[in-house]
Amino acid sequence: MDPEPKHALKPLKRKEKRSNTVKMESPSKPPGDEEDWHSLNPADVPAQANKAASDISKSSEGRRHSSSASSSSTSAKRDHSPGSNGRRTRPSVTSVAASLPTVREMHDRRNTSQSSLTVPPIHHSSVSSDETVVSTKKALTNFQKVAARDPRVEENRVRKLSQCKEEYNQQKSVYDRLVDWADSSYNNVGNQILGLLAASHRRPPLPAKRELLGLANHYYPARADLKVQVCDFGLGRAERTEITLGQIEEYWQSKPDGIDVRWIYAPLGLGLTHSSVEDIFLHDGRPGREFENGGAPGWPYLETEILNMRSHRNFQEMRDVYMILSNLKELDEELDQCTFKNDENSSLQSDIDWRAGHLGVTANYWNLVASDMPWSLDEGLAMGIMGPMEGLQPIGRRVDRQALSIHPFFKDSHLVRNVFRCFHRSDGIVLTLSPMAGVNFLDKRMGQHLCEPVNAIFDNENASAPGYIFSAFADQGTSTWHRRTAEWFLTYLVTEVGATPHAQRQGYNAPELDSAYQSIIQDLKRRRHAPWKKNETVKLVRDYLACVDELTTIKMICQKQVELFKGMQQDARKFETEDNRARRTPDNSNGESMTERVKWALNLVRHRHDSIEKLLVDARQSLEALFQLRSIEQNELAIVSDSQNKAIFLFTGVTIVFLPLSFFTSYYGMNLSTIVNTQKTEGYFWRLCGSIAFVIVIVVTLGAFRHYLKSLWKTTRPVKPTYSMV
Numbered sequence: 001m002d003p004e005p006k007h008a009l010k011p012l013k014r015k016e017k018r019s020n021t022v023k024m025e026s027p028s029k030p031p032g033d034e035e036d037w038h039s040l041n042p043a044d045v046p047a048q049a050n051k052a053a054s055d056i057s058k059s060s061e062g063r064r065h066s067s068s069a070s071s072s073s074t075s076a077k078r079d080h081s082p083g084s085n086g087r088r089t090r091p092s093v094t095s096v097a098a099s100l101p102t103v104r105e106m107h108d109r110r111n112t113s114q115s116s117l118t119v120p121p122i123h124h125s126s127v128s129s130d131e132t133v134v135s136t137k138k139a140l141t142n143f144q145k146v147a148a149r150d151p152r153v154e155e156n157r158v159r160k161l162s163q164c165k166e167e168y169n170q171q172k173s174v175y176d177r178l179v180d181w182a183d184s185s186y187n188n189v190g191n192q193i194l195g196l197l198a199a200s201h202r203r204p205p206l207p208a209k210r211e212l213l214g215l216a217n218h219y220y221p222a223r224a225d226l227k228v229q230v231c232d233f234g235l236g237r238a239e240r241t242e243i244t245l246g247q248i249e250e251y252w253q254s255k256p257d258g259i260d261v262r263w264i265y266a267p268l269g270l271g272l273t274h275s276s277v278e279d280i281f282l283h284d285g286r287p288g289r290e291f292e293n294g295g296a297p298g299w300p301y302l303e304t305e306i307l308n309m310r311s312h313r314n315f316q317e318m319r320d321v322y323m324i325l326s327n328l329k330e331l332d333e334e335l336d337q338c339t340f341k342n343d344e345n346s347s348l349q350s351d352i353d354w355r356a357g358h359l360g361v362t363a364n365y366w367n368l369v370a371s372d373m374p375w376s377l378d379e380g381l382a383m384g385i386m387g388p389m390e391g392l393q394p395i396g397r398r399v400d401r402q403a404l405s406i407h408p409f410f411k412d413s414h415l416v417r418n419v420f421r422c423f424h425r426s427d428g429i430v431l432t433l434s435p436m437a438g439v440n441f442l443d444k445r446m447g448q449h450l451c452e453p454v455n456a457i458f459d460n461e462n463a464s465a466p467g468y469i470f471s472a473f474a475d476q477g478t479s480t481w482h483r484r485t486a487e488w489f490l491t492y493l494v495t496e497v498g499a500t501p502h503a504q505r506q507g508y509n510a511p512e513l514d515s516a517y518q519s520i521i522q523d524l525k526r527r528r529h530a531p532w533k534k535n536e537t538v539k540l541v542r543d544y545l546a547c548v549d550e551l552t553t554i555k556m557i558c559q560k561q562v563e564l565f566k567g568m569q570q571d572a573r574k575f576e577t578e579d580n581r582a583r584r585t586p587d588n589s590n591g592e593s594m595t596e597r598v599k600w601a602l603n604l605v606r607h608r609h610d611s612i613e614k615l616l617v618d619a620r621q622s623l624e625a626l627f628q629l630r631s632i633e634q635n636e637l638a639i640v641s642d643s644q645n646k647a648i649f650l651f652t653g654v655t656i657v658f659l660p661l662s663f664f665t666s667y668y669g670m671n672l673s674t675i676v677n678t679q680k681t682e683g684y685f686w687r688l689c690g691s692i693a694f695v696i697v698i699v700v701t702l703g704a705f706r707h708y709l710k711s712l713w714k715t716t717r718p719v720k721p722t723y724s725m726v
Helices: 044-060 075-080 093-099 103-113 151-184 189-197 209-217 243-252 272-283 312-325 330-340 348-357 365-372 445-452 454-459 466-472 486-498 511-527 536-581 594-670 682-704 706-718
Strands: 023-026 116-118 225-233 239-244 259-266 301-310 413-424 429-433
Touching: 023 189, 044 189, 075 189, 151 209, 151 312, 189 536, 209 312, 209 330, 225 466, 239 243, 239 259, 243 259, 243 348, 259 486, 272 348, 272 365, 272 413, 272 429, 301 312, 301 445, 301 486, 301 536, 312 365, 312 413, 330 348, 330 365, 413 486, 413 536, 454 466, 454 706, 466 486, 486 536, 511 594, 682 706
Parallel strands: 259 429
Antiparallel strands: 225 239, 225 259, 301 413, 413 429
């Protein structure tokens, strides 16, 4: 039988304020207002510890992402535990939970090391929910220790990924044949001649029309079939429904009873459909409280640009499919017919047609799906207020590798940018429009996340910010919200999405963008001092210029986000002042307020902006140093070349003097009649040797001027058909 421990678990007296966390206290400092720790029966210790662990596990269920959904600085001031001195940088929920031992581990440690454990009873707040509100700093989200995931959710996700992967493999074979056909259409004349002689050089056949239609709908779904997420949040509950864009008007007319906020997330980029959806949504209800400072003059709604990671392969595939298929006119009729085939909305299609006529464009399939195309960093400038005709500018088919891909962690990724617009109404319905379908959170498993289908990324809360936002409130609903309003949720939504990409949510187990670019610049500096190689300087300068362009664009986007969050901070203070004057008390006083939330996002984005700005200055200075270094090298080579030119000049003068003498001596010294066993004349000699010499001269001349002749041939050829976004 185990010996009696020196210190046993002791229940705390009931007080007005209690902590819901596990504290490790020294046995030499027991609370003075409590009973003696030795007064408990040692036999009751394991039972109490197990009961406390069970209570903590139950209260921890549903806190999966309460690090952002609950209070931070406000609750920190109420917390009297040591080290709680105000708001700090939001920690990673994984790293925090991994560093905290479970109740069972602490109980075993107490028996071995004679340390003490105090487990305060769980205190339920006045919020009408069965769950305990947990502050941001005290979130325990390591569910391998304190809670278990619902296995049915993971099974459904695995099943969906399997179906998407099977569909992708089928379409990938069609895509490969289409690209082979398109690439072979511009082969030179030599390959066309060889194609007549050998089957291996002939142009591959174009896939069947039915296969091409399926390929187009796989990468660019018809507008009525586009998947839309509808998330309902109520007190202690949350539900998510997947609908199509053809049903969207039905779901924003009203929200169910008991639901505080309904969030409709439609993956639409700037374009005709985007403008029509937002106008109809705002027309069908009264607008909510205006974000006068966060929005633009006359446009009190929140919008920003979002950076996210896409697979370079998927990015290239989307470009190829759009550029090639949009020029096959035989597909246009059937694609236009399927655009609104399953549309059940009352006014969406008619509004799009009216808007297209007003703007002087055609509302065909390819013009409508062009908004699904993600933007690369070098395509356009940081956005302001943009209309339906200010989307992606004409682009080329080829997607070049970014300088970011030099870093090993980002070798298969492509950093893209997308518009993110939010609209809200007074009835608690929020609409967000963005084609953002990439990876928002930087994680060590980002390579796996990038391989997931675009239409399934929402279900991955470790990669997708919108998916994370729903899972943050999936169990508790609006119970942890400071105010159960559309404005509070909109602030949480914009700050969470706008602050990405970052690695905070996963415990910094992946490099941040500024850290990655810093490593890239150091690698470029190392290559700058490498021994000279042919064409290496040109490649190095291109990498430098790509790095500078990417950093410039990221800096501009971060600057826009800083301005947005500053405006939102003023709006949040104005809302809180109005609520205090109207004596509207918070629904959860321990919840994270709008001001605190915006402050966190502002600090994060401002730090990224400052880091990128410093890296940009370093990259430009390094590029200038490269030019100076190469100029010095060129001067040294010019000095060496000058001495070589003098030697060559001397040899050239000698050659000019003796070459004619050698020619005439050889010519007049020939005597064919004295050659043994030959009856050929001198005329035969010149016919034979002259023809060979002429052919040699022609071949050498063509080889010497081959680049000039090739460029001349290209200018005289018929112009190729160009692909461009309309």
